[in-house]
Amino acid sequence: MAAMEVLEDSSEQISQLYEKIPCRVNQINYIKSIFGKFPHVLVNFVECYSARFLYEMILNNLQGNTANLSDASKFLKCDNMNDFVRLFKQILDRAERLRDFDINVLPAFLKLQELTQQNVCVVFMTEIVWEKFRTGTGYCEPLCVHFPDYSKDELLEILMLDKPDDYTDEFYSMYINLLLSVFHMVCRDLKELQHLARINFPKYSEPVKTGEGLTSKAQVELPYYSKYLLIAAYLASYNPVKSDKRFFVKTSNHILGPKPFPLDRMMAIFYSIVEGKVATTANIFMQVSSLVSLHLLGHASGEDQIDTPKYKCLVSLDFIRSIAR
Numbered sequence: 001m002a003a004m005e006v007l008e009d010s011s012e013q014i015s016q017l018y019e020k021i022p023c024r025v026n027q028i029n030y031i032k033s034i035f036g037k038f039p040h041v042l043v044n045f046v047e048c049y050s051a052r053f054l055y056e057m058i059l060n061n062l063q064g065n066t067a068n069l070s071d072a073s074k075f076l077k078c079d080n081m082n083d084f085v086r087l088f089k090q091i092l093d094r095a096e097r098l099r100d101f102d103i104n105v106l107p108a109f110l111k112l113q114e115l116t117q118q119n120v121c122v123v124f125m126t127e128i129v130w131e132k133f134r135t136g137t138g139y140c141e142p143l144c145v146h147f148p149d150y151s152k153d154e155l156l157e158i159l160m161l162d163k164p165d166d167y168t169d170e171f172y173s174m175y176i177n178l179l180l181s182v183f184h185m186v187c188r189d190l191k192e193l194q195h196l197a198r199i200n201f202p203k204y205s206e207p208v209k210t211g212e213g214l215t216s217k218a219q220v221e222l223p224y225y226s227k228y229l230l231i232a233a234y235l236a237s238y239n240p241v242k243s244d245k246r247f248f249v250k251t252s253n254h255i256l257g258p259k260p261f262p263l264d265r266m267m268a269i270f271y272s273i274v275e276g277k278v279a280t281t282a283n284i285f286m287q288v289s290s291l292v293s294l295h296l297l298g299h300a301s302g303e304d305q306i307d308t309p310k311y312k313c314l315v316s317l318d319f320i321r322s323i324a325r
Helices: 011-020 025-035 051-062 095-100 105-110 112-116 152-162 169-183 190-209 224-238 252-256 263-273 282-293 317-324
Strands: 042-044 089-093 121-125 297-299 310-313
Touching: 011 025, 042 051, 095 105, 095 121, 105 112, 105 121, 152 169, 152 190, 169 190, 169 282, 224 263, 224 282, 224 310, 224 317, 263 310, 282 297
Parallel strands: 042 089, 089 121
Antiparallel strands: 297 310
16 A cells, blocks of 8 residues: 555665565565656545445545535535546546445446546555456456565565564574464465464563473473474484384484484484374474474584485473473
């Protein structure tokens, strides 16, 4: 919406617009190339629930009367489309609400330049496809500018803008990665994800506020199979390969730090310790990726072989004990 509010030629203002609306550079540039700089009126159909309110909102904004609504003599009234003239440009937000108005309102806005004989452009902003606007014949086909869904990396970039000032980028990035690993498969809506990030962050950051920090993770709750995967990763990191066939016991290898291990070794240990039979599915491997994004597992440095990735377990023995319980 804001991308259409300000389309100045100033490079400084465009840069500010890029910052205000991240990850929409191509769309902003395309709209700017079409319209350049025009006066406009922004209308939200949640507020303008009738055609009369719609007309009067646009006309009074164009006339600069919004600050003098208490002065009845300056307030313009308009009851029908025939009286709707003297327009320069309108930006209509939530345009799908137009379908609830009289049947002539939408077609009239589409042909507003022809009807008013003015240099007028109407921009509809909606979350539904254009085909759902058609209710008959005679519609003027608009130029459609598609705003695609944000990618996961773009969502991460945008959600990071809401980071509280008293937390580091690294800490909040771990939180957002966890949030996206859980919700991204079922929710791509930015507003919903922003809402989820706000309501869940206090609980996520509670251990930091209470002094427990990230070293004591006894209360961290992971998906069921993720717990077994993390235990398997720990065993693969701290036990030599020759011990895999024997009963796993704690060895002095802890003081030497975690050793890298191939993915297939971790999976073999996982299937040997998990309760019940578990089918090899994409969900299992997605949980491995989630453990990496949470910095509970890490890619072994210097490994550039895509077909045989190696990992290290990045958590302590106390953490594994709490998970195992």
